[in-house]
Amino acid sequence: xxxxxxxxxxxxxxxxxxxxxxxxxxxxxxxxxxxxxxxxxxxxxxxxxxxxxxxxxxxxxxxxxxxxxxxxxxxxxxxxxxxxxxxxxxxxxxxxxxxxxxxxxxxxxxxxxxxxxxxxxxxxxxxxxxxxxxxxxxxxxxxxxxxxxxxxxxxxxxxxxxxxxxxxxxxxxxxxxxxxxxxxxxxxxxxxxxxxxxxxxxxxxxxxxxxxxxxxxxxxxxxxxxxx
Numbered sequence: 512x513x514x515x516x517x518x519x520x521x522x523x524x525x526x527x528x529x530x531x532x533x534x535x536x537x538x539x540x541x542x543x544x545x546x547x548x549x550x551x552x553x554x555x556x557x558x559x560x561x562x563x564x565x566x567x568x569x570x571x572x573x574x575x576x577x578x579x580x581x582x583x584x585x586x587x588x589x590x591x592x593x594x595x596x597x598x599x600x601x602x603x604x605x606x607x608x609x610x611x612x613x614x615x616x617x618x619x620x621x622x623x624x625x626x627x628x629x630x631x632x633x634x635x636x637x638x639x640x641x642x643x644x645x646x647x648x649x650x651x652x653x654x655x656x657x658x659x660x661x662x663x664x665x666x667x668x669x670x671x672x673x674x675x676x677x678x679x680x681x682x683x684x685x686x687x688x689x690x691x692x693x694x695x696x697x698x699x700x701x702x703x704x705x706x707x708x709x710x711x712x713x714x715x716x717x718x719x720x721x722x723x724x725x726x727x728x729x730x731x732x733x734x735x736x737x738x739x
Contacts, residue, residue: 552658552659552660552684553659553660553681553684554681554684555681555682555683555684556680556681557680557681558678558679558680558681559675559679559681560679561578561579561582561675561679562579564578564579564658564679565577565578565654565655565658565659566652566654566655566658567654568626568648568649568650568654568655569631569648569649569650570631570646570647570648570649571631571634571635571637571638571646571647571648571649572631572635572646573631576648578655578675581622581624582675582677582679584622585620585621585622585677586620586621586622586706587619587620587621587676587677587703587706588620588621588622588674588675588676588677588682589621589622589623589624589674589675590616590621590622590623590624590672590673590674590683590696591624591625591626591648591655591659591672591673591674592605592609592623592624592625592626592671592672592673592692592693592696593625593626593627593656593659593661593668593669593670593671593672593673594606594625594626594627594668594670594731595627595663595667595668595669595670595728595731596627596628596629596668596731597627597629597633597634597636597637597647598633598636598637598640599731600731601670601688601689601728601731602627602637602670602731603637603641604689605670605688605689605692605693606625606637606641606643607641608689608690608692608693609623609625609643609645609692609693610641610642610643610644610645612693612697613644613645615697615700616693616696616697616700618700618705618706619699619700619703619704619705619706620703620706621674621696621699621700621703622645623645623696624645624646624647624648625638625643625645625646625647625648626647626648626650626655626656626668627647627648627649627650627656627668628649628650628651628653628656628667628668629647629649629651630649630651631649634647634648634649635647653666653668656668659671659673659684660673660684661673661686669686670686670687670688670689670692670728670731671684671685671686671687671692672684672685672687672692672695672696674696674699682699683695683696683699688728
């Protein structure tokens with residue numbers, strides 16, 4: 512008797528795997544990448560977005576403000592000089608130099624502001640004691656300080672100066688000692704038209720930057736660290 516063998520049924524072909532379309536990247540991720548791109552420290556000549564640049568800071572009087580508001584209140588632009596800690600030797604020297612040259616430095620329409628990570632109380636005391644004719648800005652989170660490239664890592668503030676015109680064009684950005692920061696702004700003013708020709712010219716009391724400027728910075732940084 513012949514034994515009949517059953518043929519194996521042909522294997523059923525697996526259905527084709529559908530390729531899933533790549534999921535679109537979340538908008539939050541795209542926004543984050545755009546923010547990182549826009550957070551690049553600007554160079555002289557760059558145009559910054561004044562609507563959002565640097566976030567918000569407080570004046571020494573406790574009023575919340577921003578770069579946009581400060582530019583709107585200026586005639587031609589703003590100057591921020593940064594300092595490590597209020598009422599320390601190097602910072603006092605720097606603030607007083609900007610005080611003594613204030614009339615000349617603002618003759619082209621630039622508004623002068625001191626900028627540090629100090630509290631409104633500390634900066635108000637500093638402003639009152641030194642009779643400073645300009646506001647002091649308080650940026651404890653270092654958002655604006657970091658945006659202009661003058662934040663010290665991991666914390667602290669580099670002494671320097673930053674200037675921008677009303678259209679958002681960066682005119683100046685550099686670090687330096689007390690005398691050097693004032694000199695840098697004077698060079699901008701020298702090449703700019705005067706807004707008020709009737710202002711009295713002040714005597715040229717500019718001094719060369721002294722070797723002890725760096726020592727002042729070290730002392731200011733040390734006192735700033737000890738207070739934290």
